[in-house]
């Protein structure tokens with residue numbers, strides 16, 4: 001035997017053992033001259049089984065010594081990388097003396113996205129191979145890179161278009177007898193950077209800023225720093241130490257929960273029994289988007305990027321030309337980020353992207369996404385038209401953040417094909433797609449919308465139809481609490497700071513200024529909560545017997561719509577400016593407001609700000625679960641992580657509640673509810689009370705209590 005081949009699809013214990021046994025056998029057998037390591041079924045390895053991290057013994061130090069064993073082999077070891085080499089899989093490849101990859105393979109060290117660091121000596125070998133700046137980027141972001149890039153970086157020695165295994169065998173035969181010392185990465189010095197210390201210091205500041213409280217990127221950087229400052233063996237010791245810190249941090253559990261939650265939402269189901277396992281999607285070969293405002297432009301861009309031909313429609317030529325310009329600009333920017341540039345998107349080709357004011361051009365599309373502004377009468381008029389013009393099987397989607405899907409569907413002759421597709425702004429960037437089924441929506445329509453999400457590289461989450469659906473419905477009590485806190489004595493910057501320190505990308509007041517206060521104002525006017533239709537004599541701070549804050553309405557009456565008017569909860573340098581500065585006018589306005597309404601301002605500490613905002617949001621989540629609007633807590637968490645800037649390392653609001661402990665959440669809600677009996681959002685939901693009563697079960701068991709007990713809730 002001249003060559004031994006080993007397969008390493010996943011780094012399970014059995015595979016590791018087989019790898020170790022195989023290597024020892026190869027070393028001991030004089031007839032073996034070289035070793036080739038490959039994966040089965042066209043995949044090298046996706047790394048360790050993520051579920052295994054809950055048992056530290058299984059992975060912590062198990063792989064590192066095997067990687068060292070590979071490297072110290074006296075016979076050349078060649079990695080044949082097909083499919084993916086990720087995490088522990090890539091670390092195995094780094095232990096090999098040569099790496100050869102298929103042109104379509106992808107590589108990366110994504111441990112950081114799971115709250116960990118590459119703990120099998122990867123933080124020490126990769127910088128030695130490709131240099132500190134690039135290794136640091138790969139390790140702290142966890143990005144997957146294509147084989148072509150890996151070749152440019154020197155991560156692999158060769159890429160092939162044909163049979164990788166045969167090419168690896170050829171390479172192994174060629175290098176038999178050549179000295180292995182120069183191929184052992186642990187023996188190589190880390191390539192120098194002109195001012196390494198300054199470089200690492202700057203990188204640390206950047207990584208900390210981007211991490212927003214997530215530990216893993218910072219500890220990844222510390223491990224790479226160790227590679228630059230200490231010999232290999234010392235660096236490995238430091239890497240193991242840091243790995244153990246991360247493994248026992250709650251953040252790793254939260255991030256791993258988020259990994260599986262994002263996959264669990266693919267397996268959608270509705271209370272009526274429709275599900276992913278029985279429904280098949282319809283093909284979408286051509287789509288249309290109606291309305292080229294901010295949302296429509298992003299949606300068109302997203303479809304073009306996914307190579308779906310689009311007809312983009314506006315109400316008149318003026319709006320069409322404005323929309324066309326904006327879409328072209330977005331597409332040009334996107335094309336610049338892509339390898340093939342504008343050519344790869346081909347958006348100047350009318351067969352790919354057509355602009356029109358003629359509804360009749362929608363006769364042959366497979367799917368329409370209506371994205372006009374939130375006006376029920378207008379949406380119904382459009383859907384009525386669509387059901388006359390579109391071909392029989394076409395899916396009719398409405399991009400709405402709160403409107404009733406059933407009412408929109410009632411305007412058509414085919415309500416089974418009507419579905420809500422709630423995109424998030426900017427629609428070509430944000431990953432979330434909330435998919436809302438109505439009473440008559442067919443399983444095929446849901447499956448098609450889910451497939452669309454996948455094609456657009458988004459995470460689709462299927463939810464039921466209610467005001468605000470899941471995301472916005474949970475957001476209402478959160479924002480309401482934030483405003484109540486201002487009434488009681490706090491300031492926008494204090495509330496935002498607490499929530500941003502928690503890890504939100506942006507606090508509720510900065511968010512409101514960004515989105516525009518006029519959006520909510522129009523909606524409240526429509527609901528008769530403010531404006532001319534408010535009955536005379538309505539108390540200023542009460543609606544239907546419940547506490548109401550007119551503060552946001554008053555700001556709008558002063559023309560303060562947020563960034564677009566340079567004034568909102570903050571002041572900005574100019575209309576459209578982005579830099580929020582606390583505004584003395586607002587502070588004295590709040591004082592006058594409190595005086596007018598006889599409110600005595602009090603000091604509100606950070607704990608109260610955090611708990612009232614977050615626990616009211618979580619409380620609404622429990623109500624949503626109890627009503628069957630979403631089929632599990634993962635759905636709510638995926639929505640919040642991908643659409644609302646919830647810090648991923650805290651796993652989503654429902655996972656966070658499970659880590660705080662449901663008895664504590666209940667206790668605090670009870671306390672706040674007693675202090676504010678006129679605020680329904682603080683009254684603990686029956687489902688939360690039930691879960692506490694049955695002993696605070698783990699999150700994965702919550703829904704089982706609902707099905708047994710829903711009638712008694």
Ligand SMILES: CC/C=C/CC(=O)SCCNC(=O)CCNC(=O)[C@H](O)C(C)(C)COP(=O)(O)OP(=O)(O)OC[C@H]1O[C@@H](n2cnc3c(N)ncnc32)[C@H](O)[C@@H]1OP(=O)(O)O
Nearest residue numbers: 046047048049050051059060063086087088110119120263
């Ligand atoms: C000291 C030793 C330490 C080692 C550290 C590590 O190795 S940590 C693990 C590093 N690896 C990863 O993070 C890879 C994670 N996986 C992915 O990025 C993707 O799954 C993929 C490999 C790129 C494939 O993507 P694709 O879109 O084709 O499929 P899915 O993501 O839907 O995955 C299919 C199912 O496989 C499960 N899965 C994938 N990888 C793992 C894994 N490493 N451990 C456990 N399970 C994994 C995934 O959950 C899917 O299962 P479902 O049952 O369908 O949900």
